Amino acid sequence: MTTRSGRWALALLSLVTLLALGAGPAAARDADLIVAQKADVDTFDPTMSNNTTTHNITINLFDTLVRLSDNGREFVGELAESWRVVDPTTWQFKLRKGVKFHNGEDFNAEAVKFTLESSLAPERNTRVRPTFSAFKEVRIEDPYTVQITTQKPYAIALAQLQYLMIMPPKYVQQVGWEEFGRRPVGTGAFKFKEWVRDVRVVFEANDGYWKGKPKVRTVAFKPIPEDASRIAALQRDEVDIIDAVPYDRIREIEGTASLKVSARQGEQIYIGLDTLRVEPFKKREVRQALNHAVNADAIVKNLLLGYAVRLNGPFFPTTPGYDSKLKPYAYDPDLAKRMLAQAGYPSGFEVEFALSPTLQGIAKGNEVGEAIAGQLARVGVRTKLVVREAAAMFDDYAAKKLQMYLFPWKSSPESGRHLETLLHSKTRGYYYQNLDADKLLDAYFSALDPKKRQAVGQELHAYLREDAPWIFLYQQQDLFGVRKAVGWEARPDYLMRMRDVGVTK
Amino acid sequence: MQRYVARRLAQAILVVLGVSLVVFVVIRLSGNPAYLMLSPNATEAERAKLVRDLGLDRPVLVQYATFLRQAVAGDFGRSLRYNQPALPLVLERLPATLQLTAAALIVSLLIAIPAGIAAALCRKTVFDSLTMLAALFGQSMPVFWLGIMLILLFSVRFHVFPTSGSGGFEHLVLPALTLGLYSTARVTRLMRAGMLDVIGQDYVRTAWAKGLPGRTVVLKHALRNTLIPVVTIVGLELGTLLGGAVITETIFAWPGIGRLAVTAIFQRDYPLVQAVVLVTALVFVACNLVVDLAYAWLDPRIRFD
Numbered sequence: 001m002t003t004r005s006g007r008w009a010l011a012l013l014s015l016v017t018l019l020a021l022g023a024g025p026a027a028a029r030d031a032d033l034i035v036a037q038k039a040d041v042d043t044f045d046p047t048m049s050n051n052t053t054t055h056n057i058t059i060n061l062f063d064t065l066v067r068l069s070d071n072g073r074e075f076v077g078e079l080a081e082s083w084r085v086v087d088p089t090t091w092q093f094k095l096r097k098g099v100k101f102h103n104g105e106d107f108n109a110e111a112v113k114f115t116l117e118s119s120l121a122p123e124r125n126t127r128v129r130p131t132f133s134a135f136k137e138v139r140i141e142d143p144y145t146v147q148i149t150t151q152k153p154y155a156i157a158l159a160q161l162q163y164l165m166i167m168p169p170k171y172v173q174q175v176g177w178e179e180f181g182r183r184p185v186g187t188g189a190f191k192f193k194e195w196v197r198d199v200r201v202v203f204e205a206n207d208g209y210w211k212g213k214p215k216v217r218t219v220a221f222k223p224i225p226e227d228a229s230r231i232a233a234l235q236r237d238e239v240d241i242i243d244a245v246p247y248d249r250i251r252e253i254e255g256t257a258s259l260k261v262s263a264r265q266g267e268q269i270y271i272g273l274d275t276l277r278v279e280p281f282k283k284r285e286v287r288q289a290l291n292h293a294v295n296a297d298a299i300v301k302n303l304l305l306g307y308a309v310r311l312n313g314p315f316f317p318t319t320p321g322y323d324s325k326l327k328p329y330a331y332d333p334d335l336a337k338r339m340l341a342q343a344g345y346p347s348g349f350e351v352e353f354a355l356s357p358t359l360q361g362i363a364k365g366n367e368v369g370e371a372i373a374g375q376l377a378r379v380g381v382r383t384k385l386v387v388r389e390a391a392a393m394f395d396d397y398a399a400k401k402l403q404m405y406l407f408p409w410k411s412s413p414e415s416g417r418h419l420e421t422l423l424h425s426k427t428r429g430y431y432y433q434n435l436d437a438d439k440l441l442d443a444y445f446s447a448l449d450p451k452k453r454q455a456v457g458q459e460l461h462a463y464l465r466e467d468a469p470w471i472f473l474y475q476q477q478d479l480f481g482v483r484k485a486v487g488w489e490a491r492p493d494y495l496m497r498m499r500d501v502g503v504t505k
Numbered sequence: 506m507q508r509y510v511a512r513r514l515a516q517a518i519l520v521v522l523g524v525s526l527v528v529f530v531v532i533r534l535s536g537n538p539a540y541l542m543l544s545p546n547a548t549e550a551e552r553a554k555l556v557r558d559l560g561l562d563r564p565v566l567v568q569y570a571t572f573l574r575q576a577v578a579g580d581f582g583r584s585l586r587y588n589q590p591a592l593p594l595v596l597e598r599l600p601a602t603l604q605l606t607a608a609a610l611i612v613s614l615l616i617a618i619p620a621g622i623a624a625a626l627c628r629k630t631v632f633d634s635l636t637m638l639a640a641l642f643g644q645s646m647p648v649f650w651l652g653i654m655l656i657l658l659f660s661v662r663f664h665v666f667p668t669s670g671s672g673g674f675e676h677l678v679l680p681a682l683t684l685g686l687y688s689t690a691r692v693t694r695l696m697r698a699g700m701l702d703v704i705g706q707d708y709v710r711t712a713w714a715k716g717l718p719g720r721t722v723v724l725k726h727a728l729r730n731t732l733i734p735v736v737t738i739v740g741l742e743l744g745t746l747l748g749g750a751v752i753t754e755t756i757f758a759w760p761g762i763g764r765l766a767v768t769a770i771f772q773r774d775y776p777l778v779q780a781v782v783l784v785t786a787l788v789f790v791a792c793n794l795v796v797d798l799a800y801a802w803l804d805p806r807i808r809f810d
Contacts, residue, residue, distance in 0.1 A: 039768065042586050042587055042588070043587055043588050043589070045588070048588045049586075050542060050543060050544040122554075125554075125555060125558050127542055127543060127544065128544060129543075129551065130543055130544045130546045130547035130548065130551050131544045131546060133548075133551065178588075178589065181588060181589070196760075197594075197597065197598075197760065198598065198758075198760035198764065198765070199670065199671055199672070199760050222670065222758070223758060224669055224670075224758040225755050225758060225764065225767070225768075226653075226669075226755055226756045226757075226758070228653045228656070228756075229653070229656060229668055229669045229756055229757065229758060232656045232657065232660055232661050232668040232669070233668045233669060233670075235661050236660055236661055236664065236667075236668055238667060238668055238670075358771065389535065389536065390536070390541070390771070391535065391536025391537065391538065391540070391541060391771075391773045392535055392536040393536075394536065394537070394540035394541070395536050395537050395540075397540075398540065398549075398552070409545065410545070411544065411545050411546065417546055418545075418546075421545065421546045421548075427548055428548070428549065
């Protein structure tokens with residue numbers, strides 16, 4: 001009896017002691033600069049992940065041949081010092097000399113060849129293969145000159161190569177891919193130091209970096225999946241930068257003196273229409289009427305608090321050929337009703353409208369979808385909302401089962417590749433096939449001369465706006481919460497580079 | 506006793522097999538990972554190739570047979586997302602989850618047992634009503650709400666504990682409280698009811714009549730006989746706690762298998778989901794077995810032969 005109650009007392013006492021010990025000041029920081037994202041790194045092997053969260057981390061270890069300039073439109077050299085188009089399917093790159101990988105291995109033409117070839121190797125099944133599928137091979141002219149060839153004239157070669165993180169051939173062959181995915185070696189501004197899965201990734205400064213050493217000694221990336229917890233960590237100065245700030249927390253962060261919100265261009269949100277199988281959507285007038293029936297401006301203003309840009313077609317503002325003089329479809333329900341009547345639907349029609357709240361990238365997906373359903377009802381288009389989980393929605397999408405769907409598109413607006421992927425009948429062609437559009441798209445993606453591409457792009461933009469394969473909505477902004485003491489702003493190429501970021505105490 | 510354990514182990518294998526089949530089929534019905542894995546520009550052909558290479562184009566039962574054959578040999582396949590063997594990914598996170606679950610259980614027992622006893626002894630007083638009201642409140646609070654409120658109060662408002670993460674003991678306090686309070690409510694109610702039941706019994710009255718000190722009567726004669734239903738519910742609570750850990754781990758960025766499961770499910774990382782579920786099922790079945798065996802120790806009248 002006595003021993004038992006004695007044990008209880010001891011347990012209680014030790015718990016209280018431990019509680020008291022825990023009640024110290026804020027936990028020590030793991031690094032000079034701490035970034036909290038929704039998820040942990042998948043793998044450090046850049047060919048095995050197709051995930052912005054992961055790329056945000058790996059871009060600090062690796063360099064690319066080119067990068068997107070700060071205005072989000074041109075490309076500037078990184079590991080490539082210069083380049084030229086040799087013939088329509090051959091690009092020559094002069095490589096930077098004297099760059100070394102973190103293990104001392106030289107960066108040279110061999111590394112470029114190795115990286116592109118192992119990204120494309122069919123037996124490796126890399127996740128980035130689709131990004132580089134237009135490239136054919138790398139020919140080594142001399143140790144610091146390579147020729148990269150493409151399957152066909154490929155206007156967006158640079159825009160795709162900005163994602164090619166150069167890997168060290170000797171190191172990979174020595175340790176194998178699996179170990180490389182855990183203990184990576186690159187040429188980047190930071191060197192790998194530590195990875196505790198689901199807890200933290202720590203890098204230390206690469207003092208021999210070819211652009212000069214980074215401003216901080218160490219940087220850590222921590223995964224905090226829950227939005228509220230990530231914001232709490234920022235408010236308490238446990239972390240310096242957080243990603244994916246939800247729209248309804250913007251005011252709170254802006255209202256804290258030591259914090260700010262940094263925004264960058266994000267996903268284009270559109271409503272895809274099945275123009276091949278759904279009878280009313282086969283008619284261009286109906287699709288145009290729907291564009292007039294939706295009040296996207298009100299959604300941007302009221303639901304997204306202004307953190308989005310209204311679009312006048314499927315082009316992003318930074319896509320070559322974007323024509324700012326084209327007006328977005330005006331919100332005019334009466335006009336929409338008249339157009340529907342003329343097209344033979346005076347009393348409207350019924351259609352399924354698919355939404356997915358778990359689809360990554362759509363801010364307030366359900367609210368936006370419901371608002372649009374309400375607006376469409378006003379012109380007689382009765383939507384049946386079908387809400388699905390993301391993976392299930394993709395399956396239905398690929399099985400061509402959707403009639404009308406709210407979708408996001410993010411990747412690489414500066415290349416305009418989404419136009420080819422989503423609207424060319426030879427690529428997906430699930431819901432829209434139009435030979436005239438195909439012709440313009442082909443011309444647009446083979447125009448190597450930027451001026452010509454601009455001109456063809458404008459024509460394509462005007463055509464697609466008119467043909468209205470989608471209901472065009474807006475481009476969201478990706479929101480980050482940042483401590484003002486940290487000199488970081490979100491960049492248009494979607495990557496979080498930490499080299500130039502300093503922290504004032 | 507040995508026969509009993511052997512029979513229970515055989516049952517456990519059946520349970521785990523059943524669970525694995527259900528999960529295997531359900532996750533495959535709910536969407537394909539190929540879209541989420543490839544970059545958005547992937548063509549139909551590239552997607553189809555990936556599906557083929559992953560073996561996902563074969564009939565589900567054929568896939569299941571392959572999975573079982575490999576699983577017996579300890580090979581649970583490779584995680585699609587992390588591109589590494591799935592089982593080690595789960596096992597390396599298991600200690601964190603067990604630590605959190607154990608801490609939550611300790612929290613709940615430390616509060617629930619004294620509170621339940623006290624409420625029973627002070628029956629029909631204000632203290633009793635307040636305890637039961639608190640228990641009702643504790644059971645009605647959603648875990649995620651409680652977790653976020655605790656963060657706001659103890660981390661953001663008063664800087665007592667870190668908001669999330671893991672490492673030191675200070676990281677464990679809020680998640681353990683969050684996870685433990687739900688069970689606390691249930692165990693308190695059960696403890697009180699059991700105690701009320703027992704203190705009306707003849708042998709307890711006899712103990713009082715003998716003039717034994719109150720402490721001895723309550724702790725030795727009454728408490729011990731109240732514990733059997735409590736042990737049962739604690740065994741069941743373990744399941745609730747392991748399940749609750751999914752939410753708690755996500756809120757507090759705790760690196761356990763619950764959080765791993767959430768990401769794996771959203772990514773349709775089939776091999777990883779299967780490995781997580783199997784490991785969790787094994788842990789659960791093992792806990793239940795231990796609970797059943799504990800009966801015999803608590804109540805000498807119970808024998809398993």
